Amino acid sequence: MPKGAVVIDAERCKGCGLCIAACPQQVLAFSGTLNRSGYNAAHAAHPEKCIGCAFCAMTCPDIAIEVYKEKVAI
Amino acid sequence: MPIDVDGLVKVFERPRSLTDARFTYCPGCHHGIITRIIGQAIDDLDIAERTVGLAPVGCSVFAYLWYRCDALQAAHGRASAVATGVKRARPDLIVFAYQGDGDFASIGTAESIHAANRGENITVIFVNNQIYGMTGGELAPTTLVGQKTATTPDGRDPKLFGYPIRFSEMIAQLDAPAYVTRQALYDTKRIQDATAAIKKAFEYQVEGKGYSLVEVLSTCPTNWRMSPVRSNEHVADVVTQVFPLGDLIDRG
Amino acid sequence: MAERLLLRGNEVIAEAAIRAGCQCYFAYPITPQAELLEHMAQHMPRLGRTFIQAESETAAVSMVYGAAAAGVRTMTSSSSPGISLKQEGISYLAGANLPAVIVNIVRGGPGLGNIAPSQCDYFQATKGGGHGDYHVIVLGPSTVPEAGELTTLAFDLADRYRIPVLILADGLLGQMMEPVELPDPVEPDALPEKEWATTGAAGRDPNIVLSFDLDPEVLKRMNLELQAKYREIEANEIRLEETATEDADIVIAAHGTIARIAKSVVRMARAEGIRLGLFRPITLWPFPYDPLRVLSDRVDTVLTVEMSAGQMWEDVRLAVAERAATPFYGEVGGVVPTPRGILNEVRKHAD
Numbered sequence: 001m002p003k004g005a006v007v008i009d010a011e012r013c014k015g016c017g018l019c020i021a022a023c024p025q026q027v028l029a030f031s032g033t034l035n036r037s038g039y040n041a042a043h044a045a046h047p048e049k050c051i052g053c054a055f056c057a058m059t060c061p062d063i064a065i066e067v068y069k070e071k072v073a074i
Numbered sequence: 075m076p077i078d079v080d081g082l083v084k085v086f087e088r089p090r091s092l093t094d095a096r097f098t099y100c101p102g103c104h105h106g107i108i109t110r111i112i113g114q115a116i117d118d119l120d121i122a123e124r125t126v127g128l129a130p131v132g133c134s135v136f137a138y139l140w141y142r143c144d145a146l147q148a149a150h151g152r153a154s155a156v157a158t159g160v161k162r163a164r165p166d167l168i169v170f171a172y173q174g175d176g177d178f179a180s181i182g183t184a185e186s187i188h189a190a191n192r193g194e195n196i197t198v199i200f201v202n203n204q205i206y207g208m209t210g211g212e213l214a215p216t217t218l219v220g221q222k223t224a225t226t227p228d229g230r231d232p233k234l235f236g237y238p239i240r241f242s243e244m245i246a247q248l249d250a251p252a253y254v255t256r257q258a259l260y261d262t263k264r265i266q267d268a269t270a271a272i273k274k275a276f277e278y279q280v281e282g283k284g285y286s287l288v289e290v291l292s293t294c295p296t297n298w299r300m301s302p303v304r305s306n307e308h309v310a311d312v313v314t315q316v317f318p319l320g321d322l323i324d325r326g
Numbered sequence: 327m328a329e330r331l332l333l334r335g336n337e338v339i340a341e342a343a344i345r346a347g348c349q350c351y352f353a354y355p356i357t358p359q360a361e362l363l364e365h366m367a368q369h370m371p372r373l374g375r376t377f378i379q380a381e382s383e384t385a386a387v388s389m390v391y392g393a394a395a396a397g398v399r400t401m402t403s404s405s406s407p408g409i410s411l412k413q414e415g416i417s418y419l420a421g422a423n424l425p426a427v428i429v430n431i432v433r434g435g436p437g438l439g440n441i442a443p444s445q446c447d448y449f450q451a452t453k454g455g456g457h458g459d460y461h462v463i464v465l466g467p468s469t470v471p472e473a474g475e476l477t478t479l480a481f482d483l484a485d486r487y488r489i490p491v492l493i494l495a496d497g498l499l500g501q502m503m504e505p506v507e508l509p510d511p512v513e514p515d516a517l518p519e520k521e522w523a524t525t526g527a528a529g530r531d532p533n534i535v536l537s538f539d540l541d542p543e544v545l546k547r548m549n550l551e552l553q554a555k556y557r558e559i560e561a562n563e564i565r566l567e568e569t570a571t572e573d574a575d576i577v578i579a580a581h582g583t584i585a586r587i588a589k590s591v592v593r594m595a596r597a598e599g600i601r602l603g604l605f606r607p608i609t610l611w612p613f614p615y616d617p618l619r620v621l622s623d624r625v626d627t628v629l630t631v632e633m634s635a636g637q638m639w640e641d642v643r644l645a646v647a648e649r650a651a652t653p654f655y656g657e658v659g660g661v662v663p664t665p666r667g668i669l670n671e672v673r674k675h676a677d
Binding site: 123124126128135138141142143144145146147148149152155158159160161162163164166184185187188192 | 398415533
């Protein structure tokens, strides 16, 4: 499976949990750390499982997630 | 702990036609998703420099802050009429009106219907979350029967307040509109469908095909008193029974 | 090459707007301004300009807001009840610093009223009408040719100050026909670009048109900027006409068609030996308080005559204070005072 990675901007995150629910690989979880706005921001709890599908980023209402993917040669 | 992106290619980032401003919306509110999708469409069609957005009154009153485009803040309900004025004055501009259910379907009923009926070559995004968010969770024309709101504390009684209005179906009765569709955002598949629909709605304007309306079933976790995830389930299971998804008209 | 035509007031206003380069016109039918709408419906599309019969007066003024923001010259017209519907839009135009021309062919009120002429919208026009601390420039023509001239002026003032300008006419002026000389047309393309307008943010920062800020300190600043603009307009744009006031004992204060009738009364009174003059504000906002104050030092009486229950009368009393007597004669309901009726009032106060 292609390797992927997500970078979550913890300060933009509002802890809504939609990304956690959207992730098919159970990569994401609440970090348990409050950001400056007082939200329990999401983070990649299991980054090694990420496939770079970007489902999390697509649903993030705060565009807090950037997604990276391994470039696969055809 | 920083994520290692060495050797990886970035495949998803903020659309460049959006500013860096932080959205003022509640956690989990779909306004942010729709805004990103609009930004994506503007990027894909490369029209930022000639796009003019219309911000309504409601939670998205600050919509003019999100786009690297000219914008106007319109009076409540009037965005479809204001968009008409902008587009007729300068037909080369790409004009979109972004309206909630109060703005589009209550106080703006006449303006919404008649801009559609004249076939104004504009793109209208109608955010339907069945409630008035900004003012504290009151009844909307689209509120479901039995739904509790600040002004229907015992649930919407059709004998007193009628039934949820299917506005897109009404607009679809008109001869002029080019594209009328209802979308949702409760899972990835719906988000992908909505992305294609909103892009089409802008594309049709670029191609001069006439009036496009995209109704987006959205959530209001705060006033629905549900978590964002539960709100998505509510749209998937309950709201789509009253407001069916899909294209109502596509004359493009 | 100026053209000379026989036109009614409604048509002259429409034609003057077209010749001033009005690009977009939006309105809803209402008596007694139908001819204005129809003239625009006929001519605007032929010239490649925009005419929309909007779904309501409220929608029409919102379309004006959009077109004005997009940087074109734009106008709407209506009559009293329709102007009430436009108050929201007018407040928004004023708050957003947008230029636009609004025409009120005033009819009898309040409520549905009737379709006869009146001047009962003076308060609505000059004291607000819509919500918030704002003004619009209000111009009061008293002849058909002047209706055309003031329409041309309205577009210039609107652009110069980024302010809505309201032409306060009435059903009598709208319907009557007089010979007019129309100015040479100005093409919309020939008008200067408005760098603040929402024309597409190519090569510049986005322009945002709004009348809103949640921060009271910011909204305060926006309000103070509006007030500074109004002070500038008050200092520079007052227009009035005085007739036979140099040696007058008694002066009629009147605007619009009543001032025109009052000119006949001045002739009739003078023939009887009454030294009557006429003070005619042309800008109803800004109101010529200072010129009237100065005049009232020289006369015994300033008789306000209006087709209303006494609206401009309040501004007259503000200007005159105790310097002269300030009686009032008015007709309401669409009744038009006759020269003889006004002369009778003059005689009462002439002793």
